[in-house]
Amino acid sequence: MSDLSALALPHIAKLHAYTPGLQPTEPGWVKLNTNECPYPPSPRVAEALRREIGPDGASLRLYPNPRSTPLRAAVATLHGHGLREANVCIGNGSDDILNLLIRAFVTQEAAAGFTLPSYSLYPVLVEIQDGRMQTIEFDRSMQLPVERIAASTARAFFLTSPNAPTGVAFSNADLERVLASYRGLFVVDEAYAPFARENALPLLARHPNLVIVRTLSKAYALAGIRVGYALAAAGIIDLLDRVRDSYNVNRLSQVAAVAALEDPAYYDGVIAKIVATRDRAVAALGRRGWFTYPSQSNFIFTEPRNARGESGPAVSKSAYDFLFARKVLVRHFPSHALTAPFLRISVGTDAEMGVLSDTLDAWLQAPPPHAPQR
Ligand SMILES: *Cc1c(COP(=O)(O)O)cnc(C)c1O
Numbered sequence: 001m002s003d004l005s006a007l008a009l010p011h012i013a014k015l016h017a018y019t020p021g022l023q024p025t026e027p028g029w030v031k032l033n034t035n036e037c038p039y040p041p042s043p044r045v046a047e048a049l050r051r052e053i054g055p056d057g058a059s060l061r062l063y064p065n066p067r068s069t070p071l072r073a074a075v076a077t078l079h080g081h082g083l084r085e086a087n088v089c090i091g092n093g094s095d096d097i098l099n100l101l102i103r104a105f106v107t108q109e110a111a112a113g114f115t116l117p118s119y120s121l122y123p124v125l126v127e128i129q130d131g132r133m134q135t136i137e138f139d140r141s142m143q144l145p146v147e148r149i150a151a152s153t154a155r156a157f158f159l160t161s162p163n164a165p166t167g168v169a170f171s172n173a174d175l176e177r178v179l180a181s182y183r184g185l186f187v188v189d190e191a192y193a194p195f196a197r198e199n200a201l202p203l204l205a206r207h208p209n210l211v212i213v214r215t216l217s218k219a220y221a222l223a224g225i226r227v228g229y230a231l232a233a234a235g236i237i238d239l240l241d242r243v244r245d246s247y248n249v250n251r252l253s254q255v256a257a258v259a260a261l262e263d264p265a266y267y268d269g270v271i272a273k274i275v276a277t278r279d280r281a282v283a284a285l286g287r288r289g290w291f292t293y294p295s296q297s298n299f300i301f302t303e304p305r306n307a308r309g310e311s312g313p314a315v316s317k318s319a320y321d322f323l324f325a326r327k328v329l330v331r332h333f334p335s336h337a338l339t340a341p342f343l344r345i346s347v348g349t350d351a352e353m354g355v356l357s358d359t360l361d362a363w364l365q366a367p368p369p370h371a372p373q374r
Pocket residue numbers: 092093094095096119160164189191214215216217218223226227228
């Protein structure tokens with residue numbers, strides 16, 4: 001057989017994989033491209049990992065707790081709102097949870113709905129499943145198209161709130177207007193909720209078709225350990241447990257996550273610092289005259305203007321390339337008309353945001369590369 005892809009299922013043979021943000025391996029980058037936390041995790045995490053490994057790593061001989069039971073309990077305790085262990089499923093990152101939801105609920109007959117733009121993993125997961133998609137387009141206001149989502153016939157609808165890559169959050173009042181008529185599974189991906197003023201937790205008890213997805217990758221500074229979770233009615237959690245790998249979360253990740261969740265005071269401080277840096281950076285971009293969506297996340301979505309006051313996809317690309325050449329890494333999403341004129345910038349430390357600002361000043365002063373040479 002010369003073409004091995006012909007052996008694969010047809011929808012897999014034509015699949016386009018998700019493109020993660022660059023993870024440079026050489027030092028010297030100001031890395032503001034994947035919304036990681038610029039501060040380390042709680043010191044309790046490293047302590048818990050050392051304790052679990054012990055002098056010789058003997059515990060690693062043994063499989064982990066298959067249900068991540070102590071971690072489910074820690075999540076339920078953290079959130080309150082009457083949540084119990086039975087309302088929590090732990091994933092190998094929240095991407096694992098999103099995958100389980102699509103595996104359990106989506107086919108050609110039962111579509112997955114989501115907005116455009118939003119998290120670009122959703123369509124990839126649906127394609128892997130050979131499922132059908134229904135998309136609902138935002139307009140430039142980025143206000144939630146409540147009526148259109150409420151009327152969606154999708155079996156499961158995935159809403160990112162605060163949204164990615166815009167950072168715009170949707171109110172519980174709007175979510176409730178959707179939930180008043182939408183009868184499918186309503187999944188709110190709250191990867192950035194710790195940086196927002198409001199979250200959907202208070203709605204869970206009243207809406208059995210609501211699923212909240214969270215991650216420890218952003219606010220908890222633990223992207224490297226891969227832990228995320230779903231909060232939902234016990235009946236939904238039971239379905240996810242049937243389709244997940246039986247040992248989907250390793251031993252070290254489980255203890256690291258428990259240690260992190262048991263140190264809320266540390267994370268309140270980290271989140272307050274990031275929010276303060278974010279709000280200062282948004283104000284500074286405003287003083288440049290750049291339009292920036294109001295962010296309730298740990299990133300900023302801003303529309304660069306060049307020295308001539310122009311904006312657009314070529315201008316944002318020019319700023320991206322200039323920053324990249326000086327080892328400042330941000331994200332540009334050229335494939336959608338609403339995102340192409342913008343850059344997404346993760347909120348770093350104050351020092352990192354200073355480097356970003358100085359490099360943008362240099363970009364504004366640099367002659368455009370396409371200027372005629374004299
Ligand atoms: C980062 C992110 C995730 C993925 O989180 P992991 O737990 O690292 O898999 C999920 N959804 C959105 C919207 C994200 O931005």
